[in-house]
Amino acid sequence: MADITLVGAGLVGALEALYLSRLGLKVDVYERRSDIRKAKLYEGRSINLALSDRGWAALEEVGLAEEVRKIAIPMYKRTMHSSEGQLSYQAYGKESQAIYSVSRGKLNLLLIEAADSAQNTRFFFEHRCEAVDLQSKTLKFSNPQNQEISHNYQRLIGSDGAFSAIRQALMFQDRFNFQQFYIEHGYKELTIPPAPDGGFLMEKETLHIWPRGSFMLIALPNPDATFTCTLFFPFEGPVSFEQLKTEQQIRDFFNQTFPDVVPLIPDLVEQYQRNPSSSLVTVRCKPWNYKDEVLVLGDAAHAIVPFYGQGMNAGFEDCRLLHHMLNQRKHQWEGLFPAYAEWRQPDGVAISELALRNFIEMRDRTADPSFLLQKKIEARFAERHPNKWLPLYSMVTFSHTPYSEALAKGEAQEAIMQNIMQLPDIENRWDSPEIEHAILQQLPS
Amino acid sequence: MADITLVGAGLVGALEALYLSRLGLKVDVYERRSDIRKAKLYEGRSINLALSDRGWAALEEVGLAEEVRKIAIPMYKRTMHSSEGQLSYQAYGKESQAIYSVSRGKLNLLLIEAADSAQNTRFFFEHRCEAVDLQSKTLKFSNPQNQEISHNYQRLIGSDGAFSAIRQALMFQDRFNFQQFYIEHGYKELTIPPAPDGGFLMEKETLHIWPRGSFMLIALPNPDATFTCTLFFPFEGPVSFEQLKTEQQIRDFFNQTFPDVVPLIPDLVEQYQRNPSSSLVTVRCKPWNYKDEVLVLGDAAHAIVPFYGQGMNAGFEDCRLLHHMLNQRKHQWEGLFPAYAEWRQPDGVAISELALRNFIEMRDRTADPSFLLQKKIEARFAERHPNKWLPLYSMVTFSHTPYSEALAKGEAQEAIMQNIMQLPDIENRWDSPEIEHAILQQLPS
Structure with a gap:
């Protein structure tokens, strides 16, 4: 046996x-x-x-x-794509760190x-x-x-x-x-083909996100120069899989919501109609x-x-x-x-x-300049005080900290950062010694 | 078919x-x-x-x-039984209402x-x-x-x-x-026999509770003059089924914790050892x-x-x-x-x-005089303003209010009563027009 x-x-x-x-x-x-x-x-x-x-x-x-x-x-x-096709960026960790x-x-x-x-x-x-x-x-x-x-x-x-x-x-x-429980959102995969020259149609070494508040599209690169896109989208409701059925509805939705994706996927509607909507x-x-x-x-x-x-x-x-x-x-x-x-x-x-x-962070908060600033402040503080602060994303992704400990520490960090983000003129002072001091003061001694 | x-x-x-x-x-x-x-x-x-x-x-x-x-x-x-065998009472509803x-x-x-x-x-x-x-x-x-x-x-x-x-x-x-989830407590049933004359050994038309904080015993009357007792008790921990195994342990525990029950069940230890501990x-x-x-x-x-x-x-x-x-x-x-x-x-x-x-109310709060006073105040107010207040227990037990509505209303009532119970000298003023007025003021208009 x-x-x-x-x-x-x-x-x-x-x-x-x-x-x-x-x-x-x-x-x-x-x-x-x-x-x-x-x-x-x-x-x-x-x-x-x-x-x-x-x-x-x-x-x-x-x-x-x-x-x-x-x-x-x-x-x-x-790499975040706005509805106007503008790009913004958020590093996952320190310079050499990647998923x-x-x-x-x-x-x-x-x-x-x-x-x-x-x-x-x-x-x-x-x-x-x-x-x-x-x-x-x-x-x-x-x-x-x-x-x-x-x-x-x-x-x-x-x-x-x-x-x-x-x-x-x-x-x-x-x-x-x-x-066992299912979220209200399902997902559908779509593929961005390679460029005519065999290269990538978007920047390669990044995870692309189109954050749209209650839903989002993401894209990850594959070795064959395609991107696998995943639309995370409500099953039901005013803007949902249920509401996008006809070619016209699908085309209108993508044109309005992800205009920079449309030219990259020639058979977008066919893919959308052929691929299943799966649950999570x-x-x-x-x-x-x-x-x-x-x-x-x-x-x-x-x-x-x-x-x-x-x-x-x-x-x-x-x-x-x-x-x-x-x-x-x-x-x-x-x-x-x-x-x-x-x-x-x-x-x-x-x-x-x-x-x-x-999910909420990716689909909603990454579109918010104040959230991106918060993450920049955390990253800077972590750089200066690596023994005092490892951002939650890094704890989960680039460390072996037990997940339960990461969750608890992340909540404590978030509470501190909520206070920091309310300080006057934070947009200009974010990289100042006062802000660094303000964070230090809130850390448990 | x-x-x-x-x-x-x-x-x-x-x-x-x-x-x-x-x-x-x-x-x-x-x-x-x-x-x-x-x-x-x-x-x-x-x-x-x-x-x-x-x-x-x-x-x-x-x-x-x-x-x-x-x-x-x-x-x-x-009918609540204290560790000293003293009794206190809490009506379930209005005079004729019963379970x-x-x-x-x-x-x-x-x-x-x-x-x-x-x-x-x-x-x-x-x-x-x-x-x-x-x-x-x-x-x-x-x-x-x-x-x-x-x-x-x-x-x-x-x-x-x-x-x-x-x-x-x-x-x-x-x-x-x-x-599906199980609480930390299980239950074990015990039977109180009829009196030698065929009558009930305790008051008949009441639900008996021995509230002991983290656990409790209850007893309900049966037509054959027995009572079915149920011990709701942690499976594990310092005071738990796990810890009560030998005759001596069982006897000591009941003597200390439910002294007025011991003389009513001559074969208490046998019953305890024979009957299963079941999960909830x-x-x-x-x-x-x-x-x-x-x-x-x-x-x-x-x-x-x-x-x-x-x-x-x-x-x-x-x-x-x-x-x-x-x-x-x-x-x-x-x-x-x-x-x-x-x-x-x-x-x-x-x-x-x-x-x-x-469960928390029964095993813990019913032993608290302040909780019993709170329920008395609610009952009195409900009596005077039946259209404005039906106590949660009555909504669940004596009405057909949808449970979800009862839960929401009960939470609102509890918030009001927490305020009322903090008023100075509430023990003496509980039946006064000021208290009635204080409750009225907190009700949504």
Whole structure:
């Protein structure tokens, strides 16, 4: 029997399989989709990925960082596009700091190849988990031939995503707390093609945002010189997917709202009508484990909205921290799942909350000059007092500060900055010693 | 094919079956448990029931109120027992107003008998719902012989409780919001026997409470002169189920904490050790329907904690309001489920919130003389200005005010009363014209 059975070979499952295979354990991995190495079309979610420090740290540990870096495009700043087509900018961090646009499919492929090369790891694709029996430790799968396959597990890890079958089994345990909720907005993807000369039609190494208050469009660069755009938009209401149906409605809306995007996408209306409008779910649950026997990781434990670019990063960090704890315990698995689950769960809740809040920042506040000034003041202060202030975005994206700590510190920072922004003549004095002093005074000693 | 298929013949399901049978519709009712009319032991939840106006209104409509009244014991007030055995009192409403202790099993029996007497209603007991296919409108049941029974439905109502199989099927619909969470407290039931002369060992027509801050014991009278006591108690922590294991620990705890209860229950320790500690779940979800085809009612839609005595009452009101809406629509079912679900859902959330808050009121605030004074002031003011003030408890228990409206009004009242309670010498002036005037001034004009 395998030492560890994994259900789900998406990004997090494949990384976890790789971590486990590095330990020489016998690992069986079951995946609902077909083998990405053989498939013509990638069946997974296509929403853009932004790899940042937490993700990189895990990739470093399993020795894949260098290879991934070859397919990653750094984005050093946000570029905001106004309705008049004017651009403004906000650096993500210090000069060399960036988040990285990567292809979900290619990254998944690299991880599966690396994990599958280990001798004791077996992958079973096109196996859909149909039932989990926690008492008899049995999994039932179906394959495309509709055969029923039974599998006994010793320890089970569910990395099977937001609608996890493994978590579903935990739900019937007494005192299992669970929440799934959808925001009012959905998303639709659109593609900006390469320029006639094969180059990029907009600046490459940046994340483009068209903030429009209650909704937004973003665009991330791909290695083939396309941009994947995502429109985050209400499902219902006066300005919503529901209201944009006809060619004329779609064309009018884009002309008015994103005029600088229209000339970049010749088949805009066709893409809009062809591509689905998908929903955005948040999942919170507790506990993440069943006894010493079952654990959920990644989206299965904490599906979040994509607005902090942390979904994959949080899942990768799950794996890194789980194995860090296993190391600390000198590779004794007894008690690992309960201890890890209890310790890490608040960070899953925190990043789901941060991700929800960042939607408002991206779609609304980044269009506000006063917000951009606030961020500039914070960045300057952080530069001068790196031990006293790390901006929230940097804590989440460029540090390994636990998400729950980042959330609490970020709230304290925001309270201070609200006071600072009300000081008279802040627009001109923002870089003065008085402002620096005013921030210092408000910090806890 | 049946016009309506009901899954779950507990209190709400049986009442709904009765409502439907009164319309002459063909109704099939499936129930997991065995037929209560044949069973020796009632298998349902035993936690005490307190029937109040919303429940009575539905029973009146289906013509069962008179029969239920024969097995119901009115409770006109709360009787609080201090650690020293001293008693204090709080009336529930005006003089004749009471909530009614009823036996869950007997009430369920009456409802099933009445519904089953209709010609077009069929009951299928010992049928456990194993699968729901919303697309093909098929239910799969298993019976004690482990046979699989398939059933096609036209319209489906899920009244199958907090862990509803019907709701489970809704969960996989896109944009279905769902939450289940457990409070830190569980409950354990204990029984106070009749007196040697066959009478009651404590005052009969009252709800007894032993409020102890972070936990409490309550007792409700039964027709056989017993009281069903329920200890609401933390599962874990310094004073908790976890800490009370040995005979000595249990005896010491009750002697110190509920000294006046100890002599009433000779086999206290045995009961404590034999009876389970059960958990308390809250369920919120949205939407309550799938298209025009499926609807959840009662606990399946809004399981709540028992502290407002509204679980059954809210479920009965669900049925009453559903049929009220059906009448308004001149018995056209098209569009009924979506319209009802959308309209009623906020009231399900509101009563779940009210129920959580009332735990704190019962276990903690009822022991506070200042809280009892506040309630006396409210009652007096309500008596003088019945059009301006109906206390929150009365709105929930003795009126048909939508729960969401009661919650909002109750919060406004509490804000006013917090101000009033801070007036100097309120203990002596509470019944004065100045206080009456002070309240009047704070009311919205």
